[in-house]
Amino acid sequence: MLKQSLQQKLQQKLSPQQIQLMKLIQLPTQALEERIQEELEANPALDEGREEEDVRDDLDRNEDDYNDQNDDQRDDDFDIDQYLSDDEIPEYRLHANNYSADDDDERIPLAGGTSFVETLRTQLGMRSLSEEDFKIAFYLVGNIDDDGYLRRELQDVVDDLAFTQGIYTDLEHLEVLLKVIQDLDPPGVGARSLQECLSLQLRKRTSTESVQLAQSIIDHHFDEFVKKHFEKLMDRLDIVEDQLRSALNEISRLNPKPGNSVSDGSKPTENITPDFLISIEDGELRLKLNGKNAPELNISREYKTMLEHYRDSKGQATKSEKDALMFVKQKIDAAKWFIDAIRQRQQTLLLTMSTIMEFQEEYFLTGDERKLKPMILKDIAEKIDMDISTVSRVASNKYVQTPYGTHIIKSFFSESMKNSEGEDxxxxxxxxxxxxxxxEENKKKPLTDEALAKLLKEKGYPIARRTVAKYREQLGIPVARLRKEL
Structure with a gap:
């Protein structure tokens, strides 16, 4: 049976402007710079930098005459004086204290040197190879990855050479040319596995008893070496502990990623730009927002002049000029909103980070991670009376520079657990x-997860063995067997 009824529903929807503001809040500093540049290019009514002169305040105001004479184009909500008033269009000077644009280095830092592949190909040019062999070796070098390994199957390379280069060869000949590449510097380059990489490096070492023993361990007992079965190694090689220790010391000096030893000048150096700066002055914490988060933006003087010209015409403008006026109004509205959104972003970031800083004051004053208090997004959201999603956006992909290093803000949030005294x-x-x-453990007898759980319980932190295993893995620490040393 069909039935009609009225129903009231309270529903909250974000406006397009609010959605854009949320997106601005989430952007880290470097992405914000790009977003501002995009807006400057898209909206000619928006200018960066300070205005050279203030807008005149003594312009004649005759908006009533304008409305009377232009009923066909009147817009009761559009007050030209509102768009020309210094009070309504303030020059937002959003720079942080003691900040100068000259302090920033806008250049992308680049690592110097020759690329890894170029280094290898230069060395190839010094080898006595036929023209065709040089082309094959040249192509083979191009398949070596940044770590220095050749991880492609040689049969795939043979096929590629035939289809893309018109060069026909076979696996045996490719193996011969690969050995030529493996003889290049850095030692270990062109290896197809970690075992082969370490073996190649040892072959280039001065032959001593320890090096020969290390070579035998890598070539014939690699599985026992990886699993750190030291007793088995000593038994099978018929050696004592001191001899094994010397051989392992030789292996520890090898580079498991030989490609990393060569500078690659084509890659930008990773450069983290902190969004916040925390310092300690006279025993008190001081917070500043990175100046790049607070640019000077204002309404274009040229667009203001266009409005002045139209108002002074006292309604004598042509239809095309009136259309242009509406276009100017839209652009100025968009520019005003963007300027205000940047200001709101700045205020939200400062409020949120200052609350986090106060919450974790002991840590920021000492740098001791054991002073970090349990803190979740809800704790901060309740203190600043904002939504949890807003706090999450502020913490997302943003960094803070402290006296103890630069850290991602998310790292200061953690769940709480009860210790033996019932404290969080x-x-x-x-x-x-x-x-x-x-x-601090004895590396000859590393602590198992069960032993670590018992130790933590003795220190007042009763947690299960599986939780210890989870935390250990999150810290990137291997199991006890792989932590064992002689």
């Missing part, structure tokens, strides 16, 4: 104690 402690604090405990 941060999981970060537990991870730090776990890391310290592993650092």
């Amino acid at each position: 402690v941060s999981t970060r604090e537990i991870k730090k104690i776990l890391e310290d405990s592993i650092g």
Whole structure:
């Protein structure tokens, strides 16, 4: 049976402007610079930098005459004086204190040197190879990755040479040319596995008893070496502990990623731009927003002049000029909104980060991770009376520079656990104690996860063995067997 009824529903929807503001808040500093540049290019009514002169305040205001004479084009909501008033279009000077644009280095830092592949190909040119062999070796070098390994199957390379280069060869000949490449510097280049990489490096070492023993371990007992079965190695090689220790020391000096030893000048150096700066002055914390988050933006003087000209015409403008006026109005509206959105972003970022700084004051004053308090997004959202999603956007992909290094803001958030005294402690604090405990263990007999759980319980942190294993993995620490040393 069909039935009609009225129903009231309260529903909250974000306006397009609010959505754009949320997106601006989420942007890290470098992405914000790009977004501002895009807006400057898209909206000619928006200018960067300070205005050279103020807008005149003594312009004649005759908006009533304008409305009377232009009923066909009147817009009751459009007050030209509103768009020309200094009070309504303030010059937002959003620079942080003690900040100068001259302090920023706008250049992208580049690592110097020759690229890895270029280095290898230069060395190839010094080898006595036929023209065809040089082309094959040249192509083979191009398949070596940044770590220095050849991870492609040689049969695939044979096929590629035939189809793309018109060069026909076979696996045996490719193996011969690969050995030529493996003889290049850095040692270990062109290896197809870690075992082969370490073996190639040892062959280039001065032959001593320790090096020969290390070569035998890598070539014939690699599985026992990886699993750190030291007793098996000593038994099978018929050696004592001191001899094994000397051989392992030789292996520890090898480079598992030989390609990293060659500078690649084509890649930009990773450069993190902190969004916030925290310093300690006279024993108190000071927070500043990176100046790049606070650009000077204003309404274009040229667009203001266009409005002045139209108002002074006292309604004598042509239809095309009136159409242009509406276009100018739209652009100025968009520019005003963007300027205000940047200001709101700045205020939101500062409010949120200052609350985080106050919440974790002990940590920021000492740098001791054990001083970090349990803190979740909700804790900060309630203090600043904002939505959790807003706090999440502020913390997302943003960094803070502290006296103890630059950290991603998300790292200061952690769940809480109860210690033996019933107090809430941060999981970060537990991870730090776990890391310290592993650092202090006897490497000949590393602590198992069960032993670590027992040790933490004795220190007042009753957590299960599986939780210890989870935290250990999150810290990137291997299991006890792989931490074993002689």
